[in-house]
Amino acid sequence: MTNTITTRRQAKARAMELRAEARQQGKSLSHARALEAVAHELGYRDWNTASARLSNQPEIPLQVGExxxxxxxxxxxxxxxxxxxxxxxxxxxxxxxxxxxxxxxxxxxxxxxxxxxxxxxxxxxxxxxxxxxxxxxxxxxxxxxxxxx
Structure with missing residues (x-):
């Protein structure tokens, strides 16, 4: 899944998946730690770096002229x-x-x-x-x- 993440919205969805997986295993995972884990999966040092890098990607589903x-x-x-x-x-x-x-x-x-x-x-x-x-x-x-x- 991590190779298809190109936007912050997708990264946050992945973080929610990680939290759900942790719950199924009877573990607790905070949202902040899940975001940090996603950042590491994507090869970034931390969530702030990943968020800044991913925020440059368009999240608009349609573009003018399309x-x-x-x-x-x-x-x-x-x-x-x-x-x-x-x-x-x-x-x-x-x-x-x-x-x-x-x-x-x-x-x-x-x-x-x-x-x-x-x-x-x-x-x-x-x-x-x-x-x-x-x-x-x-x-x-x-x-x-x-x-x-």
């Missing part, structure tokens, strides 16, 4: 990332997308509501917390190469 695909208000789209902003504390991201073709977000046949540029707050997995009345996320977005929606 091709994306997904669903907006249940409608499929392809487009580009126009803007990305990390929300406070790394809770998620505000993304602005520009669709290649406008998406009709109205389900009624009597009129249309076309959208070509939208903004939404999403988790690091690219799924919005806001949902339609039937529980479907407003936005599901991911890189075009890894489309799984």
């Amino acid at each position: 091709r994306v695909t997904g669903r907006y208000l249940k409608q499929p789209f392809n487009g580009r990332v126009h803007a990305v902003r990390e929300l406070a504390g790394g809770l998620g991201f505000e993304v602005t997308l520009h669709f290649d073709e406008p998406v009709d977000v109205v389900e009624f046949e009597s009129f249309s509501g076309l959208r070509q540029r939208v903004s939404a707050m999403v988790s690091e997995d690219g799924v919005s917390w806001d949902k339609t009345s039937d529980g479907i996320p407003h936005l599901i977005v991911q890189r075009e190469e890894t489309f799984l929606v």
Whole structure:
């Protein structure tokens, strides 16, 4: 696992794994000691060094200009990332997308509501917390190469 750690978020997840493993063995491992252990696994002197080095790696799942695909208000789209902003504390991201073709977000046949540029707050997995009345996320977005929606 340690050879795939490139971000602080991944390193902290590894520290939680180490703590869980210690608990299963009936041992106690503080969060600080787990972070130090992860730093050593990665070849760093201590957690502060590892954290400083890893913090230079991007943790944003989407980059400006990147091709994306997904669903907006249940409608499929392809487009580009126009803007990305990390929300406070790394809770998620505000993304602005520009669709290649406008998406009709109205389900009624009597009129249309076309959208070509939208903004939404999403988790690091690219799924919005806001949902339609039937529980479907407003936005599901991911890189075009890894489309799984």
